[in-house]
Amino acid sequence: MNQVKKVKHLRLAFTVCGVALALGAGSAFVINATNSSTVHAAEVQLDANSDFARLAPTTVNYTVHKGMTLLGKTQASVVDDGNAQSWNNDTTDFDPAKYGKVGYTAYDITNTIESGDMTDAGLKAIGDDIAKDPTGNYYIKNAQTKTAEQFITSGSITTFKNLAASDDNSEHHVWAIIETTHPKGLVTQISQPIIVALPLTNTAGTAWQTESNGYPKNIVQQLKFTLTKHGDSPSGDGKTSYLPGIPFQLYTGKPGSGKATGTVVKTDANGALTVSGLVRGDYYFVEESSSDVADIDSDSDATYLLGADARNDSANKLTFSIGEDGVDPSTLHADVMNYHAPDMQKTLEDDHNSFTEGTLADFKTAIHIPNDINGGTGSEIAGQSYITEPYGVFEGTDTADAGLTWDRAEANFKATIDINSNGKVDDGDVTLKEGTDYTLTDLADGRGYKIQFIVNDGKVSDTVAKYQGGDINLTYSEVINNDAVIDSALYNTFDLGYQNHPLNVGKQHTRHIKHKVPVYTYGARFTKQSSGLFGTGIARTPLEGAQFVVQNANGKFFNGFKDGSDDDAIAEAQWVDKAANVTAGILTSDKDGNFAIKGLIAGNYVLQEVKAPTGYELNNHSQKFVVGPNTYTNTVYVASDDAKPTLPNTGSNEFKALIAISIVVIAGVAAVSVYEVKKHKVA
Template sequence: MMTTTSLITGTPVHAAAEQELSPDGDFTRVAPATVNVTLHKGMTEQTPADAKSNNISASATKNGKQGSITADGETQDWNNDTENYNPALYGKVGYTAYDITAVAKDVTTDGIKAIGASIQASQAAGKLADNEYIKGATKVMPEQFMTTTNTTTFQNLAASDDTSEHHVWAFVETTHAKGLVTQISAPIVAALPLTNKAGNKFQTDSQLYPKNIVQKLTFSLIKHGDSPSGDGKTTFLPGVAFQLYSGKPGSGTPTGTQVTTDANGKLTVSGLTVGSYYFVEVASGDVADIDADQEGTYLMGADARNDSANKLNFTITDAGVDPTTLHADMMNYHAPDMHKTLEASDTNFNSSFTEGTLASFKTTIHTPNDIKGGKGSEIGGESYITEPYGVFQGSDTADEGLTWVRSESDFQAVEPDGTVLKEGTDYTLTDKDNGRGYDIQFIREDGKVSDTVAKYQGQEITLTYKMVVDNDAVIDKALYNTFDLAYQNHPTNIGKQHVRHIIHKVPVYTYGAKFVKKSTGLFGTGVADTKLQGAQYVVQNSDGKYFNGFADGADDDSTAEAQWVDKLSDVKEGVLTSGEDGSFEIKGLHTGDYVLHEIKAPKDYQLNTKDLKFRVEKGTYTNTVYTARDDAKTILPVTGSNERTALAVAAVTFVVVAAGAGTYVVIKKRKNAAD
């Protein structure tokens, strides 16, 4: 009797025993012609430390001890740290069976080992098809894959026939998940059929046990922040939080806990197996949530939200993945910014204006670097452009007392190098009703800003324009010009729609002054003074010009404007006259020093010999009343009279005047003229 052996994962197994019959070749065949072979896949998980160092040695296992199986074709269980292979986690594994009987000349234990080693070496070199045994195979069974029960069965394999008392088969792992499987199983070479463990019959169903070393994968992400100036420089962003999800962006399930970038802007997520994943950025630190009105230096990107626009997604398929591609660099961009001021030339009078004049405003808008989609982000080695802004517009609103008149506004939108943006091409401008301001839109019909606006991303657009301080302005009250910059850094047809706003307002004022005309009182003391009607004044400004009232000029607005003339004699409309209560006023002036010049005294009073200086500023109209006084005219004696009676007699005048809670008396002797 001749005995052959097969090698199953390095262990020799006795094959079928054939009995020699008569020399003329007559015999009765007792071995099965075909058998079924079931492969039971095992796996041993590689430790995280070994995975980090890409250690794929046989000893690189979870607890340092792999399972062992006695390869005898019988049903067995995995032991130690080896367990049933899980294709749902570690991917597709397939085997191809080759009938190499015709080229397997040496089927001794050493010969079987040599065949297995030859196939393994060719496979490691990526030249399996060139191996002499594989090339010499007379039959190749179609590749079969491990099922969810970690098995696959090759049925009806040739085992014994008239041409060969046994068939030698090589079972080769021809598919495995890249990255997840760090060491494939060694080729299994077996001479079929096999005898059972008891040695009393042939196996018609043999069980073989190949095994892999597997690992869970790690994904790393580095978070960058852009330079607001658009110079291309970046910085690492620490303290930025992310949540990993499994599934489809927008409908996935959180996996694990939030992870946060370290001082170098890096985070890692481990324990990854077959599946689809995506990162969702969580507002934290300097990064503001784009779906809320949270303040922040940087703005979350639409590419990292939990919706269909998410670009931070990756998939580990059942074919595996190259672990070096499990990396992303993500850029956060500075949020837009906006500031509103008065032009410097209009701050000379503490932001105050004379009614009818134009207040010049300047709104500076910082354009973000990703206004038309930002560069600098990549995942899995593929670069991508972030979503462009879907909303980028401004609304300028004037309080009552300020009026927007397009034809007088001198509106311009200018880039830093002096390039003037074109209305209709780079923006649209729409007047609000009743002169209450304007709206400016930078997003065109194609849903993006123009190429010119995008060219200057990271720089500033300056809007300059004027508004009329009209006759409805409330004196001493702040008249606000407000600019609202609205923006959204993703298209308006994707995901949650939340428009963020930056609102700045600048006040302007117009002031005035109130006066009361009084007598100088008893003997010039101010006591028992009298409010005087009919006094007339003109106002002179610091330039020496005289106020001549308000009148509508030749411009396009309907606001009356202050008129100033060079000569007093030209004043017609600017005369201020005291009323019955002695009061008069002037309003609608800017801050400054003015002069009150009396041109007509009240009846029986003398014209003031000196001009009166007064100040107009915030609060002078509301909280201050300036007093202007005149002396009564002197009563002269009748010329040429010989009557001395009235003047010769010394007279005593008693005047009683109430003063607070008491009373005081003024006594004055009058003497005749001769005295």
């Protein structure tokens, strides 16, 4: 064995090794001169001029110190020579808690190294080749051994223990330490492969390193999430519109118990908002109420309804996570739909709002079915589509004032869906079935009914769900009863109750829409008086006992109220063709001359006297009058009769008044005459 040649070789290795490591930027390229003779690495000696011998280690512990630099910042420049270093510039220790899981695997590629590779340029070329294809390159595929993958811990390091260094087969083992796991999205540039020939010397070349260090670096970034807010079309045609100004708060943690991060962000004119600075964690968005979107825990009016999927409770579906493996940034977006709140209108089917007692008033309640009645589609977050919660409450209560009566047998109740969207109830509509599509229950006080549409295991029926976006039309009649207050509004009220969040989550608040429609019944009051002194109207007196009949615009005569053959027990107005046939409908003036009729529909009527008071002539001229608002309350029609041509020999009021007036007139004339006489006498 040539001892001098062996010593020169090792001295060269120490020198080049130190220089190459000092020049490395991001990778450790360690140069080792080729060995031209067989030497046992554990028994290396210096040349003849050296004062002591050195023992090369057979294994080395190699610690990877992981650094990170935020995208756009300046990376550190570290002298990677196996010695302990400190980060500089904008590079800091890698934080796996924020930026995810990074793992390294060490490959012993000594068997793939040619003698000509053991130069600075040669080992750098090997590193570049590996970087192009970390798993499919020649060196990694043909490595003689590899370690188990090790991950960067919270201290930003991992140590490969007992890596082969010097042995009988080779003075130096060349290792490729490769970043084999890194999080998507969070890491934008992986570290360069570390190519190192072990063992290394210290910087001075006076000792072997048994503990060596490497400092690979990543470029990392914080992520952004974009949310776009849409509003549905109430018609159910599938069209949507962007909703600007909708506020959202981002939370970290589990829905219902998370912590708000950042400030409230509102959607822009295109319905979009962006939150940034995102690292590892579990997130969810909470939608705040606004002027356009009503909080489901209040009764405020708004076009859209805040869904259960966007509340701060366990039903929230606006969740996404950035895990230890990172995330594809292209998935960090959401399209969230707001659905129109239900709507309801209450109208009279009749072309008038006044009725005669005992007749039926026809009502219609139109309930708009929201598009998400059984859960709405059209929303997705982080690439996952979902269906919103179905409505847990969708019901109505119809109540009537005391002057109205709900009678199921007479109401002719129908529930249909207007599939033609013409707002009318016609033959083209779908008829809903009681017991299948709804249940109907009479109220205990007989003043209305309750209708329930949640009939199918907590949901509306398949038929109602099929026609979401359409209108349910409820048509029915109620009777104007004999307790109706004249000239006062008699209200029929419909209360639609609804709730679009799960029954087992959070506060249970049912929102309400209430609309009412008034109906009226009217009347007229009269007073019967004499026509006064010689028909002048002077000294009118009330007349008792005058009798009248009332004729309507159809020429029929009122014949009182009587319960007919219908199902209710309410008396209805009776009408006959001739005045002579009136028996129960005769109106008679009382001692004060007053009489009245009430419970009539508004319109034009005729008052006809059929019997004059004693001592008065029958008025052969019919008197027209109008029945309408306040004609009973504020108006008194005056009906007059003339006295008979001969003075009555009875003590009528008019006769007494006539005598009194005559006495006054005669006395006045006599007084004037006396004055004239006296005047002449004086003269």
